[in-house]
Amino acid sequence: MNSPSPKTRANAFLPLWYAFAAFLCLGYIVLPFFYTLRSATFVDGAFTLSVFQEFFGNPNHVQVALNSLKLGVGTVLVCGTLGTVLALYMTFLAGKHKMILHILLLSPMMIPGVITVIAFIQLYGESGLVTKALQMLLNLSSAPFTFKGFGAILFVIAYTQYVYFYLNVYVALKYLDYSQIEAARSLGASWGRVFKDVILPVIKPALLLSTILTFASGVSSFSGPNLIGGYKVLSTQIVLSKVNNHLEMASVQAVVMFAISISVMLLVRWYGRKTSGVQADRVATRVVPLRANPLLVLGARVVVIAQIVLILLPIAAIVYLSFMTTGSIMQEIFPHSFTLENYQTIFAKPRVLQPLLNSLEMSALAVVIGLLITVPSAYIIVRNRTKLSGVMRFLIMLPSALPASLIAINLINAFAQENIFAFNVPLIGSYIILPIAYTVMALPMLLSSNEVAIGSLHHTMEEASKSLGAGPLRTFVSVVIPNTVPGILAGGVLMFIRMIGEYTMSALLYGIHNRPISISIVTNLQEYETGISLAYGVLVILVCYVALALIFKLDKNRFV
Amino acid sequence: MSDVVLQGITHRFESEDVLKNIDLTIPHGSFYTLLGPSGCGKTTLLRVLAGFIVPSEGRVFIGSEDVTELPCEKRNMGVVFQNYALFPNMTVGENIAYGLKVRGLSRTEIQERCSRYVELAGLGDYVSRHVQELSGGQQQRVAVARALAIEPQMLLLDEPMSNLDVALRAKMREEIRAIQQQTGITTLFITHDQQEALSISDYVAVMREGAVLQTGTPEDIYNHPEGEFVANFVGTTNELENQQLRPEQLMLANADQGGTPVRISTVRFTGPFYEYTAVNEQTGEQYHILERNRGTGSARSVGDACSLVPCE
Ligand SMILES: Nc1ncnc2c1ncn2[C@@H]1O[C@H](COP(=O)(O)OP(=O)(O)O)[C@@H](O)[C@H]1O
Ligand SMILES: [Mg+2]
Numbered sequence: 077m078n079s080p081s082p083k084t085r086a087n088a089f090l091p092l093w094y095a096f097a098a099f100l101c102l103g104y105i106v107l108p109f110f111y112t113l114r115s116a117t118f119v120d121g122a123f124t125l126s127v128f129q130e131f132f133g134n135p136n137h138v139q140v141a142l143n144s145l146k147l148g149v150g151t152v153l154v155c156g157t158l159g160t161v162l163a164l165y166m167t168f169l170a171g172k173h174k175m176i177l178h179i180l181l182l183s184p185m186m187i188p189g190v191i192t193v194i195a196f197i198q199l200y201g202e203s204g205l206v207t208k209a210l211q212m213l214l215n216l217s218s219a220p221f222t223f224k225g226f227g228a229i230l231f232v233i234a235y236t237q238y239v240y241f242y243l244n245v246y247v248a249l250k251y252l253d254y255s256q257i258e259a260a261r262s263l264g265a266s267w268g269r270v271f272k273d274v275i276l277p278v279i280k281p282a283l284l285l286s287t288i289l290t291f292a293s294g295v296s297s298f299s300g301p302n303l304i305g306g307y308k309v310l311s312t313q314i315v316l317s318k319v320n321n322h323l324e325m326a327s328v329q330a331v332v333m334f335a336i337s338i339s340v341m342l343l344v345r346w347y348g349r350k351t352s353g354v355q356a357d358r359v360a361t362r363v364v365p366l367r368a369n370p371l372l373v374l375g376a377r378v379v380v381i382a383q384i385v386l387i388l389l390p391i392a393a394i395v396y397l398s399f400m401t402t403g404s405i406m407q408e409i410f411p412h413s414f415t416l417e418n419y420q421t422i423f424a425k426p427r428v429l430q431p432l433l434n435s436l437e438m439s440a441l442a443v444v445i446g447l448l449i450t451v452p453s454a455y456i457i458v459r460n461r462t463k464l465s466g467v468m469r470f471l472i473m474l475p476s477a478l479p480a481s482l483i484a485i486n487l488i489n490a491f492a493q494e495n496i497f498a499f500n501v502p503l504i505g506s507y508i509i510l511p512i513a514y515t516v517m518a519l520p521m522l523l524s525s526n527e528v529a530i531g532s533l534h535h536t537m538e539e540a541s542k543s544l545g546a547g548p549l550r551t552f553v554s555v556v557i558p559n560t561v562p563g564i565l566a567g568g569v570l571m572f573i574r575m576i577g578e579y580t581m582s583a584l585l586y587g588i589h590n591r592p593i594s595i596s597i598v599t600n601l602q603e604y605e606t607g608i609s610l611a612y613g614v615l616v617i618l619v620c621y622v623a624l625a626l627i628f629k630l631d632k633n634r635f636v
Numbered sequence: 637m638s639d640v641v642l643q644g645i646t647h648r649f650e651s652e653d654v655l656k657n658i659d660l661t662i663p664h665g666s667f668y669t670l671l672g673p674s675g676c677g678k679t680t681l682l683r684v685l686a687g688f689i690v691p692s693e694g695r696v697f698i699g700s701e702d703v704t705e706l707p708c709e710k711r712n713m714g715v716v717f718q719n720y721a722l723f724p725n726m727t728v729g730e731n732i733a734y735g736l737k738v739r740g741l742s743r744t745e746i747q748e749r750c751s752r753y754v755e756l757a758g759l760g761d762y763v764s765r766h767v768q769e770l771s772g773g774q775q776q777r778v779a780v781a782r783a784l785a786i787e788p789q790m791l792l793l794d795e796p797m798s799n800l801d802v803a804l805r806a807k808m809r810e811e812i813r814a815i816q817q818q819t820g821i822t823t824l825f826i827t828h829d830q831q832e833a834l835s836i837s838d839y840v841a842v843m844r845e846g847a848v849l850q851t852g853t854p855e856d857i858y859n860h861p862e863g864e865f866v867a868n869f870v871g872t873t874n875e876l877e878n879q880q881l882r883p884e885q886l887m888l889a890n891a892d893q894g895g896t897p898v899r900i901s902t903v904r905f906t907g908p909f910y911e912y913t914a915v916n917e918q919t920g921e922q923y924h925i926l927e928r929n930r931g932t933g934s935a936r937s938v939g940d941a942c943s944l945v946p947c948e
Pocket of ligand 1: 649650654672673674675676677678679680681
């Protein structure tokens, strides 16, 4: 963090900003949660726990909650193993092509989850390319496996969420003192012991943080369970309850989901604090390719190659199939009737193109609003560490603890009727509700990325500028902006990528005015317009990759 | 006797030869120093010996056993790293006991051996401290004790003094030498400091750009350096009448005494010695002369004309 800076002179702007931030956070984050609590506990204007009783009295409901928990735990275990192995391999063993491999390994995070799921279904589903290839290869009369239920869902989630573990552990390993490994080895320690005694203490904070993140996304994951099916979880049941107009039940389910994810988060935090060892001195040493057991190296290499194949296959499949007619995708074992029809349809019919435009517009809007809120806030927080700025930070970071389904349910509960924070305009069903939801979800990441960008600008730089005679405005324009904008923009573009294919909140909040691309991808698939659906997917991936290239241009160090 | 023998060691990093055909014999029980400027390959050679890297060419023998391919954890080498590489998540005692624990020794044995080396390194009061709370010198003692506790065939020390301040260096140098003499362990010591090398070692090998230029006792190296590089690296030399002479092997005589005529250009007083530089005004050649302080003040001052002669 930054060294303590002199308190900026009190000015009129600060209280105004605090009031503004408080208005937004209370109105759109905190109070909506209380609306949900009220919806869960008040029926016909009277307090009651009957909906909770309905939930916990019904073994089916309880099973659904347990399923979510199981999915969260499974996600952590699979992603933790996979991500850590990959990070270790990349740190100690990867030689050639390290940069390319690294970017490839990060890439699943850059593709919207719903597109990934659909790609996986095209590959491994009942009539998927891989399924059919295996069936032919092994000469089977039916598919060699069914791509349904817990295993299939976990497979897809693992494929996307391992990136948290991978990236965090990879970064933590940069602080490992390499000679400690050699010291342990020369003292006779096996690789297992080296991992336990030398590497683990260094990467433990990264592991705990990633555990929190992946558990939360496993528990709340929606696109996998919803599209693959065969396994009911809270997120899918929330949508069902809402569709059935049982909003009280949806609220209870969202609260239960929140309770699960927040208690695991607190548990992991508590464990981390209880066992926090002494932090390693941060020495950078030259990493020399290790003389490891060849079997270990081979094993790691197999994992990496398998992972790269797993990463490339869905993209290849989705691009390939998007150039096939829907008829050929449905009927031929290996479709081969090339066509541009899918893309032509999208660009020729405004009605078909609209969802893509909606999503571009709404994610851009969310990022712009998000930046307008978080840039000044981050500046205040970094330069002005007071209790008040701490409270503001806490409020803006709150959504990071809220599952996407809960954020959406909160907004429904708060803004289905007139609400003073929306100037008494009902927002549900209006265009703006989705950009609002996206903004709420993006706030924490935007704030932290802005804090990093602004924090890296040492306050002495500003002081130097002022001492040379530049006024505050001049200093802001000529010193603060040029040195922080690339980082701020890169963070914004990253959030744009995250929001463009957002599916969970979209499914609960979209209406006729703002149908987003994720919803259209799914409905087209369900209406057997597979070709269109996949072409949509390719277009979104394309947008994401262009945006990603922009991030690399703006802020090369963000991922390395 | 299990001497350690390096035979034709060559090592390449990305096609650059970092070690070039090195032959070295480290006699059993000796204190052997690798001396050379930074980047000449000392650490790489130590890492070959420790088993962290397999050399591109050449063999490593301990006694008659070829250990070239033997991985480091099976070699039983005690290594003290340049930055000590202590485990920050463990106490002093846990650091020292680590090698014994991974060997699966019994608890009493671990305790017994651990306290022996804690004693030897003079760390009695610090056993349960965390290593970050220790000073540089204490950390070094822990590193040495940890390496010795496994009772290795050999102790390898990579520039152990480079993180210590000057005053502490001399002290730790003596301690390490004393521990080596007490235990009789074959020791390879790395340094780029010639004084350190000369004062502590039984044998010295001078390295440059991946090659060993000369090996021998400190006296050999100092008195009979082979070639200009060694001569200048282990001290200052003067070339006089086709002889390489150390500053203390030269004398300033009065101008009329024959010898090489020179003029004094600087005088520096260091306490026990006067250091002069003198120039031969005909050839431009510069000389360094060291004369003992006899307590009667400097015999020469800047600008004096003298004559330079070798001591008898
Ligand atoms: N892992 C490595 N990869 C590439 N070059 C290396 C590596 N380790 C050392 N080198 C190079 O080998 C040469 C010798 O290094 P080193 O043995 O550390 O020298 P010394 O210890 O004498 O200072 C240096 O030029 C160094 O840059
Ligand atoms: Mg070195």
